[in-house]
Amino acid sequence: MADNLHDLALIIKSRFPLVQVETSEEVRMMRLLERAANLEGWPLFVWSIADGIRRVPRSDVIPQTYEFQAALRHIDKTPQNGIYAMLDAQPYFEDPVNVRLIKEIAQEYYKTARTLVFLGRQIGIPPDLQRMSARFSLPLPTTQEIRELIRQEAQLWERESGEPIKGQQQALELLVQHLSGMCQDDAQRLIRQALRDDSAITLDDIHRVLRFKRESLGDGGLLDFEIDSGSFADVGGLKSLKRWLELRRPALTGDAAALGVEAPKGVLLLGVQGAGKSLAAKAIAGSWGLPLMRLDFAVLYNKFHGETERNLRQSLQQAEAMAPCVLWIDEIEKGLASDTAGGDGGVSRRVLGTLLTWMAERKSRTFLVATSNDVSQLPPELLRKGRMDEIFFVDLPDQPTREEIFRIHLKKRRLDPAQFDITQLALAADGFSGAEIEQTVVAAIYEALADKKPLATEHVLAEIGRTRPLSVVMAEKVEALREWAAGRTVKAD
Numbered sequence: 001m002a003d004n005l006h007d008l009a010l011i012i013k014s015r016f017p018l019v020q021v022e023t024s025e026e027v028r029m030m031r032l033l034e035r036a037a038n039l040e041g042w043p044l045f046v047w048s049i050a051d052g053i054r055r056v057p058r059s060d061v062i063p064q065t066y067e068f069q070a071a072l073r074h075i076d077k078t079p080q081n082g083i084y085a086m087l088d089a090q091p092y093f094e095d096p097v098n099v100r101l102i103k104e105i106a107q108e109y110y111k112t113a114r115t116l117v118f119l120g121r122q123i124g125i126p127p128d129l130q131r132m133s134a135r136f137s138l139p140l141p142t143t144q145e146i147r148e149l150i151r152q153e154a155q156l157w158e159r160e161s162g163e164p165i166k167g168q169q170q171a172l173e174l175l176v177q178h179l180s181g182m183c184q185d186d187a188q189r190l191i192r193q194a195l196r197d198d199s200a201i202t203l204d205d206i207h208r209v210l211r212f213k214r215e216s217l218g219d220g221g222l223l224d225f226e227i228d229s230g231s232f233a234d235v236g237g238l239k240s241l242k243r244w245l246e247l248r249r250p251a252l253t254g255d256a257a258a259l260g261v262e263a264p265k266g267v268l269l270l271g272v273q274g275a276g277k278s279l280a281a282k283a284i285a286g287s288w289g290l291p292l293m294r295l296d297f298a299v300l301y302n303k304f305h306g307e308t309e310r311n312l313r314q315s316l317q318q319a320e321a322m323a324p325c326v327l328w329i330d331e332i333e334k335g336l337a338s339d340t341a342g343g344d345g346g347v348s349r350r351v352l353g354t355l356l357t358w359m360a361e362r363k364s365r366t367f368l369v370a371t372s373n374d375v376s377q378l379p380p381e382l383l384r385k386g387r388m389d390e391i392f393f394v395d396l397p398d399q400p401t402r403e404e405i406f407r408i409h410l411k412k413r414r415l416d417p418a419q420f421d422i423t424q425l426a427l428a429a430d431g432f433s434g435a436e437i438e439q440t441v442v443a444a445i446y447e448a449l450a451d452k453k454p455l456a457t458e459h460v461l462a463e464i465g466r467t468r469p470l471s472v473v474m475a476e477k478v479e480a481l482r483e484w485a486a487g488r489t490v491k492a493d
Helices: 002-013 026-040 068-077 090-094 096-107 143-161 169-179 184-198 203-216 239-253 277-288 307-321 347-361 399-412 422-428 434-451 457-466 475-485
Strands: 018-022 044-048 052-056 082-087 114-120 133-136 223-226 266-271 292-295 325-329 366-372 390-394
Touching: 002 026, 002 133, 026 044, 026 052, 026 082, 026 114, 026 184, 052 068, 068 082, 068 096, 090 096, 096 114, 143 169, 143 184, 169 184, 169 203, 169 239, 184 203, 223 307, 239 266, 239 277, 239 390, 266 277, 266 475, 277 292, 277 325, 277 366, 292 307, 307 325, 307 347, 307 366, 399 422, 399 434, 422 457, 434 457
Parallel strands: 018 114, 018 133, 044 082, 082 114, 266 366, 266 390, 292 325, 325 366
Antiparallel strands: 044 052, 223 292
16 A cells, blocks of 8 residues: 555656546545545545535535536636546547647646546546656555455454354465455455355355456356366376476465466477377366356457457467466467468467467466367477476376276266276276266166166177277377377376
8 A cells, every 4th residue: 555655746746737547446436535635635526417626624615616618717827736536538539629728737837736537437637638647556455455444344253243264274375365366345345245245254255256256357257157066076097297387386276476476378288189188187177166267269269360360369368367377278279370371361370379478477377277089280489498397298097096996987877886897997998088988877877778787797798889989990100109298298197
């Protein structure tokens, strides 16, 4: 707060006659402006279409100043110096008379020091006034300020209700992180809602905050949004990947700076189709308690020049607004395939450039998970070390992992794995991916229903025998992918 006050006072003392402040926190900004005026001994006035011009602290309205132009004429003629906060003035900049009046007030600053502060959600003053204006940005609350807000609201509720605040430490940390990036008013309302709902901070409160943030983006979002997208209990194998992620979880969901590390950037999951890459991407978000934002390149592409890149930038901004979060780009090679012939007019190259720039410069805790089935289609710039934290290769499951996958899918359908010969099933399914194993269980259930018998090992074995897995149908491509990954990637298992 002290830095904000100093920066605002410095702008005004620098004798800028016009100041632009874009913020949705009008009340908070007016309090800061009032403190700056009191600190320096400047008179402060505020104008709105509802109240006209009045002096702060609240006093009588100056007559005949309700209309914007009338207010400007009063300011232009008065010998009273000071700061004039003009609320929601954006629509009036289209009138050339208003622009001329503002210019004359600004040009007369050396005679009468009057500073016009235009305050609103969006401010775009005409080019003629730009060189005489300065911009002030009201920073969003820091993580420490969010913690202090929670502490103050908790103490207030305990005094009012006489009930102690309960909750989980994990939920509290997630609440702090997800409220970061929100304006103070919204954060304070959501904190009060969480505490006064049940005198506790729980994961339900986190979901409420995430839904609020998603809704605040509007209906024009290009990203699919999921909460509770899964867990690693639903994913067989991938021990190395799971351990790698668990080690980095505190840095993304907690305070990375306090730990003395940087927040992780993301991973590329390369592997055979159906081996569990998409499931792993969902499980990362679910196990970390973060929202999953899915980017589909098919939705981004537009026939008009420049629109595809604009859509990508908008999507990345939306992901950053939801941070901390997991941004999942499925089958990334389909959107960033190298286009040496320029068959798409260079769109894929421009999209790649936009994405690489964002990956290098982003400050938000947006963990990128990209999945790919065909490494030959990936541009080399994306594979360079440093773009991602690590490249993991997700291979076909081995015998113990296949047994684990069978157990997962039988339990998922309320069947007891102990009633099946899991070892025999896993041996028979050699070369099957996780998705193919799931489909044998699903198809076997239909066969058992047709036979009017309970599902048994024989039904699943028969379905395995009728299935030709991808490792057989596309044996050459699978083997080529394995050869490329050897020595270039880290095995996820």
